Structure formats: structure tokens, C-alpha cells
Amino acid sequence: MGTIVPIQSAQNIELVPFDEVDSEPVKVRSRLRLTAIMCGLYLAMFIVALDQTIVATSIPTITHDLKSSSGYVWIGGAYLLSNAASGPIWAKLSDIFGRKPIFLAADALFFASSVFCAKAWSMKVLIIGRTFQGVACGGLIPLIMITISDLFSIRARSLYIGIMELVWVVAGGVGPVLGGLFAERLSWRWNFWINLPISGTTFILLFIYLDVHNPKTPVLDGLKAIDWFGSLSIIALVLMLLLGLEFGGATVPWNSPRVICLIVFGSLMSIAFIYSEKRLARYPLMPLKLFANRSNAASLLVTLWHSMIYIGAEYYLPLYFQSVKGSSPLTSGLLVMPITTTEAITGILAGVIIHSTGRYLEVIYIGVTCMTIGNGLYILLNPASTLAEIIIYQIIAGIGAGLLFQAPLIALQALVSQDETATATATFGFVRSLATALGVVLGGVIFQNSMDMHIPLLSSPPVNLPANITDLLTKGGAAANVMLSNTISDSVQKEAVRAAYSWSMKNMWIFYTVLSGLAVLSSVFIKKHYLRTDHVETRTGIKKREGT
Structure with a gap:
């Protein structure tokens, strides 16, 4: 029997055997190597976060330049869809073939x-390019x-993940500014050219210095080990x-056969995925025991x-500033x-607190x-909202969102063995990617449907907005024409359009607030557990899973 360790703190301390996992002792790495590895990882995180936000403020310019109003949703939607679908597959490939080759492949694809x-x-x-970017970032x-x-x-x-989240948020903050700057002063294409030197540096650093376990799995054996049915069903x-959610109400009516079939058959695929993970997969993407x-x-x-919630604020606040307040990108x-x-x-700060005290539950509650x-x-x-009000609201929401980037992951990892940490982390990443896609899509659906409801008021007295303008605001066009109010000379019509945008976004904020309430309710069921300070490094590959 292995060493007995506590896995839960506070009054309820449960002693369980800490059995051996298929891991290897921690390598002693030089400060140079460790610094180079972390720089490579943080640069990769920076460019992924930058890529998610830099495009947002440039989308009106891009859709105008490429003459496609429907592109407003799909520039972000294609990225988020492929990102959400590919994450668990990349993680399982890294379990089979090793972290380093799969990481480098994802970076090269990006x-x-x-x-x-x-x-x-x-x-x-x-x-198409954004779709492949999403696949790469999903890895x-x-x-x-x-x-x-x-x-x-x-x-x-917890400290290093906290720094990772710092990098993520800093890049997310720089992204909209750079995107607007490129759109106004250079070209929106620089939103993508800027990725190359950073992505290239990441590849070089990790190719030279990353030295985690490499199982050297034969390609044929690795391909046989992939959960193909689970991968296809989750995609x-x-x-x-x-x-289905994207098309509903924006492109086609909610009761159209296309929307109904997509939503129904998409939901049914969850049954196929669960069956695959429980009955068919030898090495499942998401072991159901985790849930x-x-x-x-x-x-x-x-x-x-x-x-x-957090992606909704970052994605749609620029829409509010441009459409309601008349701001430039x-x-x-x-x-x-x-x-x-x-x-x-x-x-x-959350990373420092958890690292210093081992307490994460209080961070989640706050x-x-x-x-x-x-x-x-x-x-x-x-x-009519003032700048002071806008800033205060953002700070309060930002405190809440910032504290929740890593604490739920630590709570999840605290209950699994080191051998299962990759699967748990991949599941966490999949949920986050799927949620960001859902957050943008559902927020957009609520916003556009609210705008469609407001169009009759805009086209009738006393506003009497011309049909050529109201047509631009319907059928998914409202988000692509955020600067429309600036082109309207009549003051009554201009204020009416801005009020319509504001009212439609209000419905969206109500939706996100309800989700926040659900987060409060869910947090009650998270338990406090002991965070170990000992560590063994995971050995990847498939041989260990066969017990040979």
C-alpha cells in the first residue's frame, strides 16, 4: 500500500492511499531552460488570446472591404466553432504521441x-483561414x-497558471486597441501578419528547450488508439x-427545417458521444467518471x-461603444x-492567493x-451613460471574471491523479471553448432578434426611418452596420437607431446576468480539497494504459 495522504482540508480530512501512477520523478531543469520553456508557453498563450480579440474591432472594416455583411458573425463564429470542436482531440493526441510533437504541430498550423x-x-x-486558426488554437x-x-x-x-491568465487578459486588452489601430491606420490584414514572429519564436523556443516525456509512439499504434467515433461525434x-443556434432567427426562421434538424441532430450526437466514451472507446476523450x-x-x-459571460462582455462591449456611443474602432x-x-x-492575484494559501473556494465565491x-x-x-459609469461597471465585472479563470481548474485538478490531469484539463478547456462559442452565438442571437423586434418602431412615425436603412439592420445585419448611426443626418432618426441598439443589448446583458446567477448556484457544490506540493511528471504514450 502506498503513502497515506490527505486529499481534503478543513474539518473533513479523508485519508486515502496515494497509489503509484505512471509518472516519472521531477527533472532538475536549469533556470535558463525553465525560463525558455515558460516564455514559449506564454508567447503561445499571448498570440492565441490576441487572435481572439484583435479582430473584433476590425470586423466592420473587414466586412466592408470584402463586401460581405454576413461575415460579421462568421469571422468569429468559424473560429470559435472549430476551436471548441478540436480541443479534446488535440489533448488526447498529446497523451498518445507526447506533448512536444503535438504542441509544435498546433503551432505550425496556426x-x-x-x-x-x-x-x-x-x-x-x-x-476558411479562421476555421483552421480555430483548430490550431483549440490545441x-x-x-x-x-x-x-x-x-x-x-x-x-496555480501561480504559473495565474501568470498565464495575466498574459491572456493583457493580450485580450491589447487586441481590440491594435485591431482598431490597424483598421484605421494600416490594414486589417496586419491583424494576422502580427502572429507570425510571435508564433515562430514560440516554435523555436519549445523545439529547443521543451523536454517533457516523449513516448515515441509508433504512428500506426497511435492511430489505432485514437477515439475516432468519439472525435467525430463531438465535432x-x-x-x-x-x-442551428447561429442560423435561428438571424438567417432563417427558428421553425425552419434547417434550424430544427441542426439542433435536434446536434443534440442527439451527445448520446452517441456518451455511448462511445462508455462502451466503445479504449482511450476515451473524456472519461465519464470525471463527471x-x-x-x-x-x-x-x-x-x-x-x-x-466573460467572452460576451469582451466581444459585445465594443459593439455598444461603436453603435450606441458612436466611437471609432x-x-x-x-x-x-x-x-x-x-x-x-x-x-x-488569484494565482498568488492560491499559491500562497492553498485556498481556492473563497476566490470562486467572490x-x-x-x-x-x-x-x-x-x-x-x-x-446617456457616462464614462465614469461605464468604467465602474467594467471594473466590478472584471474583478469577478478575473478571479474565475483558474480557480475552477485548480478545484478540478485537486480531485484527480497526476496521470488523469491532462484529461481533466482537456475537458476543462473543451467546456471553456464550447462556452465561449455559445456565449458569442447566443448573445448575437438575442441581440439580432431584439433588433428585428424594434424595426417596426423605427420604420413608423415619428421616426420614419427609410426602408433602405432598416433593411441593413435586419436578418443579421445589425452587428455588421454598427457605424450606421454616424451616417444618419436627422437627429431624431440617429438617436432612435442608437436607442434600438441599446435596448437590444440590454436584453443580451439580462441573459448574461441570469447565467451569472447560475454560476453562483453552481459554486455552492464545489468542495474544498488539499492542494499537494509534491509532484511527479506524467509519462505519456499508450503502452502504460495497456498495463505492459
Whole structure:
């Protein structure tokens, strides 16, 4: 019997055997090597986060340049869909073939797809490029967290994940500003050219210095070990479900056969996925036993709600600034910095607190509370909102969102063995990616449907908005024409259009506030557990799973 260790703190301390896992002792790495590895990982995180936000403020310019109003949703939607669908597959490939080769493959794909996007000559080509960027980022995000988890104990990794979240939020804050600057002063294509030197540096650093276990799995054996049915079913689930939600009410009516079939068959694929993981897969993408623990399920639920909410604010606040306040792309990028800066500060603060004290439950409680209050305050935003109000609302929401980037992951990892940390982290990453896609899509659906409801008021007295303008605001066009109010000369009509945007976004903020309330409820079921300081590094490959 192995060493007896406590796995739960506070009054309920449960002693269980700490059995041997298929791991190897921690390598003693030089400061230079460790610094180079972490720089490579953080650069990868920076460029992924930058890529998610830099495009937002440039989308109106891109859709105008490529002459496609439908591109407003799909430039972000294609990225988020492919990102969500691919994450668990990349993580399982890294379990089979090793972290380093799979990480480098994802980085190389991101580099190539960035070139493809920068050279795009039509909206279709750009969307294809964004799809492959999403696939690449779907691998990079979980692999960064998995590699950090391989390198450090659960107590120590909280600090490094906190720094990772700091990098994420800083890049997310810089992204809208750079995107607006490129759109106004250079070209939107620089949103993608900027990826190349950073992505290239990441590849070189990790190729030279990353020295985690490499199983050297034969290609044929590795291909046989892949959960093919589970992979296909989860891709089908994500794509059909999100496409159905995306089309509904914006492109075609909710009761159209296309929408109904996509949502119904997408939902049914969840049954196929569960059956595959339980009955068919030899090495499942997501072992179902992970969800059997109530605390694990609650941690993943908090991640789901949090990710839908924080991406909604970062994605749609620039829309508010441009459509309601009449700000330029560059100014809207600057105006969103209070929330991103606050998220950065509280993200690293959460890492320091967990690293120093081992307490993460209190961080989660404070986070969900502030997030709920902040999103509730967004409901008050209107055309007359002052700059002070906008900043205060963002700071409160940013405190909540920043505290929740890593604490649920630590709560999840605390209950699994080091050998299962990669799978748990990949599941966490999948939930976050799926939630960000859902957050953007559902927020957009609520916004556009609300605009469609408001059109009759705009076209009738006393506003009497011309049909050629109201046509631009319907059928998914409202988000692509955010600068429309600036072109309207009649003051009554201009204020009416801005009020319509504000009212439609108010409905969206109500939706996000309800999700925040669900996060508060879910957090109650997360349990406090002991965070170990000892650590063994994971050995990847398939041989260990066969017991040979």
C-alpha cells in the first residue's frame, strides 16, 4: 500500500492511499531552460488570446472591404466553432504521441493559417483561414495548461497558471486597441501578419528547450488508439448545435427545417458521444467518471457560465461603444480596457492567493458574486451613460471574471491523479471553448432578434426611418452596420437607431446576468480539497494504459 495522504482540508480530512501512477520523478531543469520553456508557453498563450480579440474591432472594416455583411458573425463564429470542436482531440493526441510533437504541430498550423487569413481575397477564404486558426488554437490552449500541469505540482502550478491568465487578459486588452489601430491606420490584414514572429519564436523556443516525456509512439499504434467515433461525434455535436443556434432567427426562421434538424441532430450526437466514451472507446476523450463527482461537475459548470459571460462582455462591449456611443474602432478598443486590465490584475492575484494559501473556494465565491453584480449593472447601459459609469461597471465585472479563470481548474485538478490531469484539463478547456462559442452565438442571437423586434418602431412615425436603412439592420445585419448611426443626418432618426441598439443589448446583458446567477448556484457544490506540493511528471504514450 502506498503513502497515506490527505486529499481534503478543513474539518473533513479523508485519508486515502496515494497509489503509484505512471509518472516519472521531477527533472532538475536549469533556470535558463525553465525560463525558455515558460516564455514559449506564454508567447503561445499571448498570440492565441490576441487572435481572439484583435479582430473584433476590425470586423466592420473587414466586412466592408470584402463586401460581405454576413461575415460579421462568421469571422468569429468559424473560429470559435472549430476551436471548441478540436480541443479534446488535440489533448488526447498529446497523451498518445507526447506533448512536444503535438504542441509544435498546433503551432505550425496556426502559423500557416495566419498567412492564409492575411492573404485572403474574399470572405469565404478568410472564413476558411479562421476555421483552421480555430483548430490550431483549440490545441494550443489546453496543451499550454497541460504542459504547465506536467511541469509543476498542483500548489505551484496555480501561480504559473495565474501568470498565464495575466498574459491572456493583457493580450485580450491589447487586441481590440491594435485591431482598431490597424483598421484605421494600416490594414486589417496586419491583424494576422502580427502572429507570425510571435508564433515562430514560440516554435523555436519549445523545439529547443521543451523536454517533457516523449513516448515515441509508433504512428500506426497511435492511430489505432485514437477515439475516432468519439472525435467525430463531438465535432458533429458542436458544429450542428452551434450552427442551428447561429442560423435561428438571424438567417432563417427558428421553425425552419434547417434550424430544427441542426439542433435536434446536434443534440442527439451527445448520446452517441456518451455511448462511445462508455462502451466503445479504449482511450476515451473524456472519461465519464470525471463527471460522477459532484464537485467536479460543479467546477465545470462554473467554467461554462463564466466563459459564456466573460467572452460576451469582451466581444459585445465594443459593439455598444461603436453603435450606441458612436466611437471609432480604435476608441472602442481603448474603452474596453478597464475590464481587461482588471481581469489581468485579479487573475494574477488569484494565482498568488492560491499559491500562497492553498485556498481556492473563497476566490470562486467572490468571483461569481462580483461577476453577477457587474453584469447586472451592464443592464443599465444606455446612450446617456457616462464614462465614469461605464468604467465602474467594467471594473466590478472584471474583478469577478478575473478571479474565475483558474480557480475552477485548480478545484478540478485537486480531485484527480497526476496521470488523469491532462484529461481533466482537456475537458476543462473543451467546456471553456464550447462556452465561449455559445456565449458569442447566443448573445448575437438575442441581440439580432431584439433588433428585428424594434424595426417596426423605427420604420413608423415619428421616426420614419427609410426602408433602405432598416433593411441593413435586419436578418443579421445589425452587428455588421454598427457605424450606421454616424451616417444618419436627422437627429431624431440617429438617436432612435442608437436607442434600438441599446435596448437590444440590454436584453443580451439580462441573459448574461441570469447565467451569472447560475454560476453562483453552481459554486455552492464545489468542495474544498488539499492542494499537494509534491509532484511527479506524467509519462505519456499508450503502452502504460495497456498495463505492459
